[in-house]
Amino acid sequence: MGCNLRDLATPHPVDLSDFNGQRVAVDAFLLAYQFITSLRKRGEGADGGPLTDSNGHPVSHLMGFLDRATIMIESGIDPVFVFDGRPHDLKMETLASRKSRKDDAKEKWDRAVADEDWTTAQKLGSQIVSYTREMVAETRAMLDLLGIVNIEAPMEAEGAAAVRCARGDVDAVASQDWDTLLYGAPVMVRNLTSHGTKKFGRMVHAERIVLAELLDENGLTYEQLVDLGIMVGTDFHPGIKGIGPKTGLKLIREFGTIEEICIAKGKELPERLQEIRAIFRNHPISGEPIANPGMCDEDGLRKMLVDGHDFSERRIGRALNRMEAAGRLRSGGQTSLFDF
Structure with missing residues (x-):
């Protein structure tokens, strides 16, 4: 998560409607981990692992991105999901430390499951999850079917997003990582994708942090x-x-x-x-311009999520209704201006 600059910042409460008509770069990896650590198997006899389909394939990441991305679209936001690229060698020590902690948690989780200690297993479940390359590919394939722009950064997602924001390619960067400001993002938004949800019994609200204000206020x-x-x-x-x-x-x-x-x-x-x-x-970024958003491919989305991963009609229908309300739904051979 990098450096914590909360004590230096003056966050401004915002609503999703404040970003209506704006293009916002979203740090996809941090968001993915929010989904796979929160959408897990719970209850009596559950091991706290990620939610899976009938074939045992993880689906928490797909559920989370489908819900949050379509809420943003319905609110008039044009999201650009940015995925991490190859990490710098200076980050390897941090990554090794994270892996070591995960391995330790996995050993404890395995023992808890073997002992049918479901309470302990569920507590440890959030510490053992991984967002694999396969899951990344699935997420990006689903976003493509939704017509939502997604890109891979050469290195750090929040770094590339910050540079894009500084260049005017996007209006803000949505991330929980305070390093976003160190990368020079003029506008950072925390809690944008979790706005309106509850955490530990409290309502979560989005906050805007303006880099120029932070610098000025702290001299x-x-x-x-x-x-x-x-x-x-x-x-x-x-x-x-x-x-x-x-x-x-x-x-x-x-x-x-x-x-x-x-x-x-x-x-x-x-x-x-x-x-x-x-x-x-x-921070390095690709020289290619960010693509325009497209239309949601309903047939393709249903085939992937309903046929492929057992998504319910209620879940898929909710997402499609949001896309339709935003004028972003294509059924069958229908075309629109977004296709050209």
């Missing part, structure tokens, strides 16, 4: 914000021990750069600092 330049994030800790470096957001903010205001702070405080300079800075300040 920082963008370059200083990146240095602050690196000191606190990101996916590419664990940070400088003893420096959190509040201390880091005070130090960066006083000394200006990580180099000067390390000299003044006798701290070790982070290794490969210039590379880490470049990941945030000059």
Whole structure:
């Protein structure tokens, strides 16, 4: 999840209608993990694993994306789902640590299932899920059938989305990852895809964070914000021990750069600092323009989800009704301006 900048931000409550007519880039991987960790087998005798179809194939990711994506479309939002590409080698330590924690949880989950300790198994279920390449391909195939634009980033999804936003290709970036701001996204939206749902008994509301406001309110330049994030800790470096957001903010205001702070405080300079800075300040993106949205292929969607994965008529019908309400549904040989 990267660096937590919540203490520096002033979020503005927003509604989905505030983004009517706007193109919003969505960090697909974080969203996928929300779905597969929350839509799981529960109840007596359930092991807490992902929901599956009659063939034992995971479907939580498809259910989640179908529901949330069509809600966005119905609200007048033009989403662009951005998927992670190949991770930078500086992220490998973070990924290895995550895998180690998952492996430990899997061992405990296996023991709980063997002992028929369903309470423990369900608690551990969210820690053992994976969003596999096959699941990514299925998600993108479903989005294609919905006529919803989806792209693969060269590296980090939120990084590519942020650059696209800075260039004016999209109006905002929807992500829970505060690193989105370190990548230079002018507008970040948290909780956009979970707006109106409940979490721990509380209603979730979307929030807009404007990068220019954050910089102005904290007396920082963008370059200083990146240095602050690196000191606190990101996916590419664990940070400088003893420096959190509040201390880091005070130090960066006083000394200006990580180099000067390390000299003044006798701290070790982070290794490969210039590379880490470049990941945030000059994140790679594809040179190809973002495609236009298309029409939803009802027949294809039904074949994939109803015939292929046992989706109920109620679930598929709800999604199709949203697409129809937005003028984005194609049945049979019907065509529209979206097809040209």
